[in-house]
Amino acid sequence: MSVLLSHTDEGVTIVTLNRPEQLNALSLELRAALAEEFTRLATDSASEIIILTGSGRAFSAGLDLKELGQTGLPSEGASGPDLHEAIRNVGKPVIGAVNGFAVTGGFEIALMCDILIASDQARFADTHVRMGVVPGWGLSQRLSRAIGSSRARELSFTGKYLDALTAERWGLVNRVLSADELMPHCLELAREIQAADRATLKAVQHLIDYSLDHGLNTGLAYEDKVSTEHAENVSSSALEDRRGKVMGAGRQQN
Incomplete structure (x- = not known):
């Protein structure tokens, strides 16, 4: 089974993290596949708007802890700077359809998106300080810009979870929808963006x-x-x- 799914239809590409049994944990294989796909999409004329989401009940639970138990705990920046660059430099609007848990590295990937829409099942957490890992994909910079420095400090210092409705109230996500409404809404939003020059x-x-x-x-x-x-x-x-x-x-x- 492929760890990453990608499909383009009439200019809209849906990229899906596809390790549902592992809560889409970011294994080396998945990180490499994601970086490779976004690098490809940057020059794909058939792709105009990208929707990034996860399969199952998580967007992404962050780095694969089982794999790290065998390889050791790297910093995220050292393990995958190309992933960060690939997503941020794709040159096309990226809509994050946060369907479930977005934790630590998964939270960082969500923050790389231009627009965030969440399911009511979404939960956000930054557990870097509990893991003993310093953010390497921009969370320490982007989170405070999104929700303010005091709220960002609270989340990053405590590692506690943020529910979807509070994330909307704090301005982290644009809106919260039911699980069934999430992807149709993101597709509609993508079509609206396509009308732009x-x-x-x-x-x-x-x-x-x-x-x-x-x-x-x-x-x-x-x-x-x-x-x-x-x-x-x-x-x-x-x-x-x-x-x-x-x-x-x-x-x-x-």
């Missing part, structure tokens, strides 16, 4: 990430530069055509 979408995604990495003032200056360059490549007729489509879509929704 692809070049502009890529630029906006890059600008948001750039600001998070470099701070507000640097981000504002860079946005001005990118906006000016982008405007020079868009004709007034094309802009008018897009405006008409957007207004038409707005009227249909009302």
Whole structure:
């Protein structure tokens, strides 16, 4: 049985961590497969939006402890920096459909996604301090940006679990749905994103990430530069055509 499933349909790729009996624990095999798949998707013209989820009752329970008992406990950064780079540099929107437990390394992978939607069965936990492992895939930086430094400290210092509804209230996930509604909603969201102009979408995604990495003032200056360059490549007729489509879509929704 493959530890990772991937299927693309009409521009939307669903990538599924597939070790349900092990709560999708991140074995060396699964980490390598995930990094390889996201590297492939970065240049796959058939794939426009990616939905990342897990099979069974977990998104991912983190590093495979049984495997680590045989190989020793590495830092996550040392064991898989290519995975982090592959997901963050895929260049396409990534929706995290958090179907269940997202713990430690699994939590870190969830935080790599652009948008998080959770099942009401989702649970989040950062147990790095209990395991004696320092985060190596960005959790110490991204979690505080998502929910604030005080709440991030509480989760990371205690290792306690965060339920889905509290995660929504804290701004970690955009919304919480029943298990049956999770994937249909994420697919609908992906289709809505597909309506965007692809070049502009890529630029906006890059600008948001750039600001998070470099701070507000640097981000504002860079946005001005990118906006000016982008405007020079868009004709007034094309802009008018897009405006008409957007207004038409707005009227249909009302």
